[in-house]
Amino acid sequence: MLVAAGFLAAVPAFADKPNVVILATGGTIAGAGADVAKSATYQAAKVPVDKLIAGIPTLGDVAQVRGEQVFQIASESFTNEHLVTLGKRVAALAKQRDVDGIVVTHGTDTLEETAYFLNLVVHTDKPVVVVGSMRPGTAMSADGMLNLFNAVNVAASQDARGKGVLVTMNDELNSGRDVSKMVNIKTEAFKSPWGPLGMVVEGKNYWFRLPAKRHTLNSEFDIDKIETLAPVEIAYGYGNVGDTAYHALADKGAKAIIHAGTGNGSVSNRVVPALRELRSKGVHIIRSSHVNAGGFVLRNAEQPDDQYDWLVAHDLNPQKARILAAVALTKTNDSKELQRIFWEY
Numbered sequence: 653m654l655v656a657a658g659f660l661a662a663v664p665a666f667a668d669k670p671n672v673v674i675l676a677t678g679g680t681i682a683g684a685g686a687d688v689a690k691s692a693t694y695q696a697a698k699v700p701v702d703k704l705i706a707g708i709p710t711l712g713d714v715a716q717v718r719g720e721q722v723f724q725i726a727s728e729s730f731t732n733e734h735l736v737t738l739g740k741r742v743a744a745l746a747k748q749r750d751v752d753g754i755v756v757t758h759g760t761d762t763l764e765e766t767a768y769f770l771n772l773v774v775h776t777d778k779p780v781v782v783v784g785s786m787r788p789g790t791a792m793s794a795d796g797m798l799n800l801f802n803a804v805n806v807a808a809s810q811d812a813r814g815k816g817v818l819v820t821m822n823d824e825l826n827s828g829r830d831v832s833k834m835v836n837i838k839t840e841a842f843k844s845p846w847g848p849l850g851m852v853v854e855g856k857n858y859w860f861r862l863p864a865k866r867h868t869l870n871s872e873f874d875i876d877k878i879e880t881l882a883p884v885e886i887a888y889g890y891g892n893v894g895d896t897a898y899h900a901l902a903d904k905g906a907k908a909i910i911h912a913g914t915g916n917g918s919v920s921n922r923v924v925p926a927l928r929e930l931r932s933k934g935v936h937i938i939r940s941s942h943v944n945a946g947g948f949v950l951r952n953a954e955q956p957d958d959q960y961d962w963l964v965a966h967d968l969n970p971q972k973a974r975i976l977a978a979v980a981l982t983k984t985n986d987s988k989e990l991q992r993i994f995w996e997y
C-alpha cells in the first residue's frame with residue numbers, strides 16, 4: 653500500500669509559532685545501522701517520523717511540528733505513483749490555513765527528482781522543503797538531525813515563500829529544480845550546477861539569488877489535475893553503444909526516451925537510425941547530457957534536431973528531464989510545445 657498517511661507525532665510548542673508538517677517518506681534520514689561506526693552500511697527507511705521529530709527537541713522552539721508517515725521506503729524504489737500520491741498530499745496541506753510550511757524527508761538517491769516534480773506541480777507560495785541525509789541517525793556525525801532542523805526552520809520562515817521547492821542539505825539552500833546528488837559517500841553530496849540560492853545557518857536564511865525558471869504558482873502544471881504520469885524512460889550513451897535499449901524501451905510503451913548522452917548530448921551513429929525510426933513511430937527523443945558537473949545541450953548542436961524533430965533537455969540532467977517529460981506529456985504531445993516547456997522550466 654502506498655499511503656499510510658496519518659497523524660503520528662507532535663512536538664509541544666507555543667501557539668504563536670508557524671505550523672510545519674513533516675511528510676516522511678523514508679531514506680537514510682530514517683535509516684539505522686548496526687553500530688555507531690556504520691556510516692555507509694546500514695538499512696534505509698527504518699525509523700518512523702515520530703522518532704525523528706522526538707530526536708530534535710529544539711524543533712519545538714522553531715515551529716509547531718507534526719509528522720505524517722506517507723511512505724517508508726528507500727528512494728531508489730520511488731515510482732511515478734509515489735510521486736503523484738506525495739504531490740497530492742503536499743498540495744492538499746499547502747491549501748490548509750493552519751499549515752505554514754511543509755517538509756518532505758526523503759532518501760537522497762532520487763531526492764532531486766521528487767524536489768523537481770513538486771516544484772513543477774504544486775501550486776503554492778508556502779515553503780516546501782525536501783531534505784535527506786547521507787548518514788543514518790545511528791552513525792557518528794550523522795547529518796540528518798541538522799539537515800532536518802534546517803529544513804523546518806526554512807519551512808517556518810516567511811522569506812522562503814515564493815522561491816519554489818527548496819532542498820536543505822549541508823547548510824545550503826538549493827533550488828529543487830537545479831540540485832543534484834553529485835557524490836554518494838560525502839555529506840557534501842548535493843550541488844546545483846548554477847550554485848545554491850543561499851545558506852541556512854543557526855536557523856537563519858541567507859539568500860543570494862532567486863530561481864529564474866517557472867515553478868509552483870507560476871507553473872502550467874497542477875497536481876490536482878494529474879492522476880498518472882506519462883511513461884518516459886532513459887537510455888545511456890557511451891562508447892560502443894548499440895540500439896537495443898532504445899528499441900526495448902519503446903516496445904514496452906515509452907512515450908519519450910531521454911537520451912542520456914555523452915558530452916553535448918551527442919548520439920552515436922550506431923544509434924541515430926533507431927532514434928529516427930522511433931520518432932517516426934511517435935516516440936519523443938529528448939537529448940540530455942550525463943556529464944557529471946551539469947550538461948548544457950542546445951538544439952542542433954551535434955545532431956540536426958530540427959530535421960529529426962528531436963528535443964533537447966538543455967541543462968536538465970537525464971533524471972530531471974524524465975520528470976519534466978513525464979509531467980509535460982500529460983498536457984501535450986506536440987514537439988514544439990514540449991521544447992518550449994523544456995526552455996521554460
Ligand SMILES: NC(=O)C[C@H](N)C(=O)O
Nearest residue numbers: 679680726727759760761
Ligand atoms: N542517502 C540515502 O538516502 C540513500 C538511500 N538509498 C535512499 O535514497 O533512500
